[in-house]
Amino acid sequence: MNKKIKEKILKGVPASPGIAIGTPFNYVHETLNVSRETISDHEIEAEIIKYKAALEKTKTDIVEDKKNAAKRGGQEAAKIFDAHLLIIDDQVLIDEAVYFISSHNVQASYAVSKIMKDYQMAFEKLQNQYFSQRAFDIEDVCRRIIKNMSSELDHVDLSTVLKGKQIVISNNIFPSDTLNFNKDLILGIVTESGGSTSHAAILSKSLEVPAVVGVSGITKYMNKISLMIVDGFTGKIIINPKPSTFETYKIRQHEEQKQVEEDLKYSKMPSVTLDNQTIKILSNIQSTLEIDSVIKWNSDGVGLFRTEFLFESSLSILSEDDQYRIYNEVSEKLYPREVTIRLLDIGGDKLNDKMSIKEDNPFMGVRGMRLLFDHPDLLKAHLRAILRASARKNISIIIPFVANLTEITKTKLLIERTKQELASEGYPFNDKIKIGIMIEIPSIVMIAEAVAEKVDFFSIGTNDLTQYLLAADRGNEKVSNIYDSFHPAVIKMLDITIRSAKKKHIDVGLCGQMAGYPIAIPLLIGLGLRELSVTPFLVPVVKKIIRRLDSKKCRILADKCLKVSTSRSVSSLLSDFFEKNIGENPLQ
Amino acid sequence: MIVEKVKIINSLGLHARPAAQLVKITTRCDCDVFITKDEMEVNAKSIMGVMMLAAEVNSEIIIKCTGPDEHLCMNELKELVKNKFYEE
Numbered sequence: 001m002n003k004k005i006k007e008k009i010l011k012g013v014p015a016s017p018g019i020a021i022g023t024p025f026n027y028v029h030e031t032l033n034v035s036r037e038t039i040s041d042h043e044i045e046a047e048i049i050k051y052k053a054a055l056e057k058t059k060t061d062i063v064e065d066k067k068n069a070a071k072r073g074g075q076e077a078a079k080i081f082d083a084h085l086l087i088i089d090d091q092v093l094i095d096e097a098v099y100f101i102s103s104h105n106v107q108a109s110y111a112v113s114k115i116m117k118d119y120q121m122a123f124e125k126l127q128n129q130y131f132s133q134r135a136f137d138i139e140d141v142c143r144r145i146i147k148n149m150s151s152e153l154d155h156v157d158l159s160t161v162l163k164g165k166q167i168v169i170s171n172n173i174f175p176s177d178t179l180n181f182n183k184d185l186i187l188g189i190v191t192e193s194g195g196s197t198s199h200a201a202i203l204s205k206s207l208e209v210p211a212v213v214g215v216s217g218i219t220k221y222m223n224k225i226s227l228m229i230v231d232g233f234t235g236k237i238i239i240n241p242k243p244s245t246f247e248t249y250k251i252r253q254h255e256e257q258k259q260v261e262e263d264l265k266y267s268k269m270p271s272v273t274l275d276n277q278t279i280k281i282l283s284n285i286q287s288t289l290e291i292d293s294v295i296k297w298n299s300d301g302v303g304l305f306r307t308e309f310l311f312e313s314s315l316s317i318l319s320e321d322d323q324y325r326i327y328n329e330v331s332e333k334l335y336p337r338e339v340t341i342r343l344l345d346i347g348g349d350k351l352n353d354k355m356s357i358k359e360d361n362p363f364m365g366v367r368g369m370r371l372l373f374d375h376p377d378l379l380k381a382h383l384r385a386i387l388r389a390s391a392r393k394n395i396s397i398i399i400p401f402v403a404n405l406t407e408i409t410k411t412k413l414l415i416e417r418t419k420q421e422l423a424s425e426g427y428p429f430n431d432k433i434k435i436g437i438m439i440e441i442p443s444i445v446m447i448a449e450a451v452a453e454k455v456d457f458f459s460i461g462t463n464d465l466t467q468y469l470l471a472a473d474r475g476n477e478k479v480s481n482i483y484d485s486f487h488p489a490v491i492k493m494l495d496i497t498i499r500s501a502k503k504k505h506i507d508v509g510l511c512g513q514m515a516g517y518p519i520a521i522p523l524l525i526g527l528g529l530r531e532l533s534v535t536p537f538l539v540p541v542v543k544k545i546i547r548r549l550d551s552k553k554c555r556i557l558a559d560k561c562l563k564v565s566t567s568r569s570v571s572s573l574l575s576d577f578f579e580k581n582i583g584e585n586p587l588q
Numbered sequence: 589m590i591v592e593k594v595k596i597i598n599s600l601g602l603h604a605r606p607a608a609q610l611v612k613i614t615t616r617c618d619c620d621v622f623i624t625k626d627e628m629e630v631n632a633k634s635i636m637g638v639m640m641l642a643a644e645v646n647s648e649i650i651i652k653c654t655g656p657d658e659h660l661c662m663n664e665l666k667e668l669v670k671n672k673f674y675e676e
Contacts, residue, residue, distance in 0.1 A: 083604050086604065086608050086635050087635065087636060089635075090611075090634050090635050090636050091615060091633055091634070092631050092633050092634030092636070092637060093634060093636060119636055119640070122640055123639075123640060126640070126642045127642070128642045128644065131603075131639060131640070131642040134604075134636075134639055138636065319605065375599045377598070377599060377672065378599060378600075
């Protein structure tokens with residue numbers, strides 16, 4: 001039948017870290033191919049009754065899923081099902097199906113699948129990505145209706161069909177599949193489509209199982225795989241590994257598991273240096289699904305809540321109330337930990353078709369506050385929602401992508417006005433909510449002292465700061481040798497920012513990738529940082545390093561780094577220091 | 589039958605929620621409502637239809653109401669569009 005193939009490597013987008021080794025489970029949604037069966041005139045009425053009953057049943061199912069999703073994954077997940085309810089209630093769709101059944105003498109499931117396909121095709125043709133993606137929702141809803149009409153139970157319950165723990169391979173994971181997935185059942189997830197912000201990616205991250213998405217061609221190999229490796233760090237999928245590859249990964253997996261156990265131990269210890277300096281280790285999150293990880297890894301709170309993803313993943317633009325529920329959930333579940341919410345930073349690489357404009361150079365175009373100022377209604381709803389969720393006093397706001405003082409004063413003024421509005425409407429909120437800015441455009445560093453008088457804190461975003469300082473697009477492979485966060489100029493920028501903040505007595509933290517890079521941590525502590533924000537699962541790794549550091553020695557290291565003129569010199573200073581003071585690289 | 593051209597002014601266009609608001613009005617009214625945009629005509633009582641127009645900000649749509657309460661329906665729809673679907 002299907003001949004097994006030799007070792008083959010496929011590449012996708014890493015969506016959730018970790019290594020999974022196991023057998024594949026086919027969770028591919030088959031193309032709906034309902035055959036057309038002719039029914040006689042006197043059967044029409046019964047067929048319509050059957051169809052309407054299936055509609056009711058599907059509606060109840062969706063309401064139920066929505067409740068479960070709200071319980072499990074938070075408000076965001078529940079929103080997806082709201083849109084599905086709108087679709088199922090569409091009277092024209094219902095009438096169309098009824099008419100099709102009676103005028104063509106066909107069974108209901110065929111009518112539904114035919115209408116579904118017509119709509120899908122029409123939607124897929126649309127230019128605007130937001131609208132074209134709705135094809136996917138129609139398909140999910142129609143599949144459910146058809147399933148509810150068929151006598152055989154073809155709903156796959158993973159807990160009954162898996163042969164032990166397996167790696168789930170799918171063409172795509174639908175929102176209605178979510179509740180079927182459970183960490184105790186699956187080893188990993190691989191999907192044919194989707195990017196790093198797809199439903200599958202977020203789901204796997206929240207389950208903390210390794211996952212790779214967007215692996216084109218994977219479903220074609222389905223029957224040819226006897227064993228596979230999923231590398232959620234690099235996005236590699238290895239089909240039928242050679243014994244040597246298998247051994248290598250087995251060892252890596254074992255080390256990784258040991259690491260996780262050790263990390264958990266570390267997560268219970270305080271984050272202090274050898275000379276008793278307390279360092280706050282916060283988390284960067286983008287979804288309410290990550291709240292549990294923040295708690296599990298004992299992070300001090302959220303240093304950066306990216307709001308872009310909420311808007312990108314949502315089926316529709318979030319209203320003020322929708323947003324309020326999400327921010328309130330984060331504030332409530334993490335209380336008394338602090339939560340820093342970054343205002344919507346769309347544009348640049350996070351192009352959102354819903355509102356962005358085509359630009360030749362989007363990274364230097366209308367993004368962050370520049371875009372929000374152009375959409376006053378959206379900004380107002382956004383600010384109102386955040387302020388309304390601030391009553392517990394554990395929320396603060398970061399203004400993204402600022403290049404000058406005017407943008408800061410303008411945003412602060414809008415926040416003040418929003419406060420007055422909320423006060424007059426009787427909403428409780430934190431009148432003294434802290435407002436900080438992202439340090440990511442070099443111009444703002446050069447006037448950091450003046451800026452520090454206007455804000456409560458700085459948050460340094462090293463990824464963007466590096467790209468704007470070195471004029472090297474961080475996504476462009478051709479200039480990846482130029483893009484280098486260890487460039488002495490970047491280190492000097494950090495130094496100026498931190499000194500200015502200290503001089504003006506405001507807080508300063510760092511939430512870029514640099515904070516999660518082990519050898520850079522001594523430098524950051526040496527430069528004077530006492531707040532680092534990283535991906536939740538990196539919290540214990542950072543803590544482990546911090547507990548072996550002496551801040552005075554780190555200061556000497558930082559001073560040395562500030563005197564050299566090449567990134568190579570910086571790197572070697574950092575490596576030497578790391579080897580001498582920490583020993584092995586905890587990430588290896 | 590009355591026909592009017594209106595401009596979508598809410599920044600995000602006719603996405604799911606505004607479409608739902610619009611359909612709420614049309615399904616309540618006792619008249620047929622069709623909307624045309626760039627040669628595509630859809631039944632305005634269907635949320636899927638309305639969304640299929642992919643009407644973005646600044647796009648113009650033509651609303652056509654035919655039936656007993658066509659004037660009432662048209663006024664309500666115009667009011668809704670003018671007020672940015674009451675969501676901004």
